[in-house]
Amino acid sequence: MSLDSKKPTELDAEIGARIRSRRKALKMNQTELGLAAGVSYQQVVKYEQGANRAASAALVAFASALSVHVGYFFGEELSADYEESAIMRFIHSPEGVELNEAYTRLDDDKRRMVLGIVEDMGALHSRLGTANGVHSENRACM
Incomplete structure (x- = not known):
């Protein structure tokens, strides 16, 4: 995998799945998460589907909105x-x-x-x- 590739990867799909899972656990809809993270509803959909790569700033915003540590998106469990x-x-x-x-x-x-x-x-x-x-x-x- 090339680091400068703009194409979404399997990791992006895993991160998207974790965003979706945590959002659902908090009983938030995609619009609410988008507002809390400062992105559009459409961007939330694309991130959750793994269709877009999430920049580090977006991951920090999602972590804050979802009350998790950024490491959660990379497999760290809530402790x-x-x-x-x-x-x-x-x-x-x-x-x-x-x-x-x-x-x-x-x-x-x-x-x-x-x-x-x-x-x-x-x-x-x-x-x-x-x-x-x-x-x-x-x-x-x-």
């Missing part, structure tokens, strides 16, 4: 360590500490309500791909 390290980084961040301290002051009913709200926001973020799940103009409302 509990990768997901756990992201969770631990957040827990130890100033926002994570503040959130946990405030959460522990709530009674059980209010904790369940807060958890439901956060889960709904997370689902919306996954579908829309918005930065940090909240538009900056809405932060004051929270």
Whole structure:
């Protein structure tokens, strides 16, 4: 295989299949993924079919939109360590500490309500791909 070939290869088809598989696992459609990754719906279709070669910048955008490490597209599996390290980084961040301290002051009913709200926001973020799940103009409302 020549590196300067513009023709899609078997690897491009494998990468496309992984993009499609992860998108479906997240219950996203191709339009939503395209919006989140900054490409057209048609480009998503072509990448998933292996008809187009994905540049490194596109793979980084897809990885971000699909909440995976770029290595996922080359056969690295999602690991509990990768997901756990992201969770631990957040827990130890100033926002994570503040959130946990405030959460522990709530009674059980209010904790369940807060958890439901956060889960709904997370689902919306996954579908829309918005930065940090909240538009900056809405932060004051929270």
